[in-house]
Amino acid sequence: MSGRIVSIHSFRGGTGKSNISANLAAVAALAGKRVAVMDTDVASPGIHVIFGMGREKLQYTLNDYLRGECDITDACIDMTRRLGIRQGKLYLIPSSMSANDITRILREGYEVSDLRNGFSEVIEARDLDYLIIDTHPGLDRETLLSMATADFLFVVARIDEQDLLGTAATLSVARKLQVPDIRIIVNKKPSIYEDRAILSEVERKFRTKVATIIPLVPILIEAGSRYIVTLKHPDNEFTKRIEEVYRVMEGEA
Numbered sequence: 273m274s275g276r277i278v279s280i281h282s283f284r285g286g287t288g289k290s291n292i293s294a295n296l297a298a299v300a301a302l303a304g305k306r307v308a309v310m311d312t313d314v315a316s317p318g319i320h321v322i323f324g325m326g327r328e329k330l331q332y333t334l335n336d337y338l339r340g341e342c343d344i345t346d347a348c349i350d351m352t353r354r355l356g357i358r359q360g361k362l363y364l365i366p367s368s369m370s371a372n373d374i375t376r377i378l379r380e381g382y383e384v385s386d387l388r389n390g391f392s393e394v395i396e397a398r399d400l401d402y403l404i405i406d407t408h409p410g411l412d413r414e415t416l417l418s419m420a421t422a423d424f425l426f427v428v429a430r431i432d433e434q435d436l437l438g439t440a441a442t443l444s445v446a447r448k449l450q451v452p453d454i455r456i457i458v459n460k461k462p463s464i465y466e467d468r469a470i471l472s473e474v475e476r477k478f479r480t481k482v483a484t485i486i487p488l489v490p491i492l493i494e495a496g497s498r499y500i501v502t503l504k505h506p507d508n509e510f511t512k513r514i515e516e517v518y519r520v521m522e523g524e525a
Contacts, residue, residue: 275395278404279422283438285409287428288459293406294322295502299518301360305401308363313408314377317367322497333368338382344390345397384413425451430460443478455483484516
C-alpha cells in the first residue's frame with residue numbers, strides 16, 4: 273500500500289484541529305504505522321509545541337523547503353524515540369514560528385506545486401503509511417491542494433453556528449474536488465448535548481458521516497497543548513475517540 277494523505281481541516285481556528293492531528297499521528301504510530309504529520313498552517317503554526325518542541329530552535333522547517341533552501345527530508349524530524357514509541361515511526365514536519373519567516377512567506381508566497389511535490393517526496397523517502405496534514409483554517413490555495421490530494425478528509429467542527437455554516441461550505445468544496453472519503457469530527461462537545469442527537473442531526477444536515485464526537489474533557493484543558501494526550505493518558509475518553517478516527521482511516525469503521 274502506498275502512503276495515504278489524511279487532511280485535517282476546519283473552517284475556523286480554535287476547533288482543536290492541531291491537537292487532533294498530533295494525537296491521531298501518535299495513535300497510528302503506536303499501532304505500528306509509519307506516520308508523518310506536516311504543519312502547513314504557515315500563517316499560524318504551532319503543532320510542534322504539542323510535540324514538546326515549542327522552545328527548541330528548529331534547524332529546518334517547511335518554510336525552508338518552500339523557499340528551496342533544503343530538501344523536505346531535512347525538515348522531517350524523527351520523533352519516535354523521543355516520544356517513547358516502540359513499534360511504528362512518527363515524524364514531524366513543522367512550520368516556522370519566527371515572525372520574520374511568517375511575514376516573508378505571507379509576503380512572497382510560494383509555489384503550490386512545491387508543496388504538492390513535498391507531500392509525495394516525504395511519503396516515498398520515509399516509506400510512510402500515512403501523511404497527516406494539519407491545514408490552515410478556512411479555504412485558500414494550500415487548503416484546496418491538501419483536499420485535492422487527500423485520500424481522507426476530516427473536517428473538525430464544534431457545536432457552534434459559525435463552525436457549522438463553515439463546515440457546510442468546506443464540505444461543498446471537498447465534494448467538488450472529489451475527495452474519496454470525507455468525515456466530520458465533532459470536537460469540544462459540551463456535556464449538555466447527547467451524542468445520539470448530535471450524530472443524527474449532523475449526518476442528516478450535512479449528508480456526511482461523523483467519524484467521532486469528542487467531548488470537552490478536563491484533561492485537554494490541563495494539557496494546554498503542551499503534550500500529546502494519547503501518549504500520557506491512554507485510557508482517557510479523548511484517547512478512545514481519537515482511536516475511533518484511526519479505525520475510520522484503517523477502513524474498520
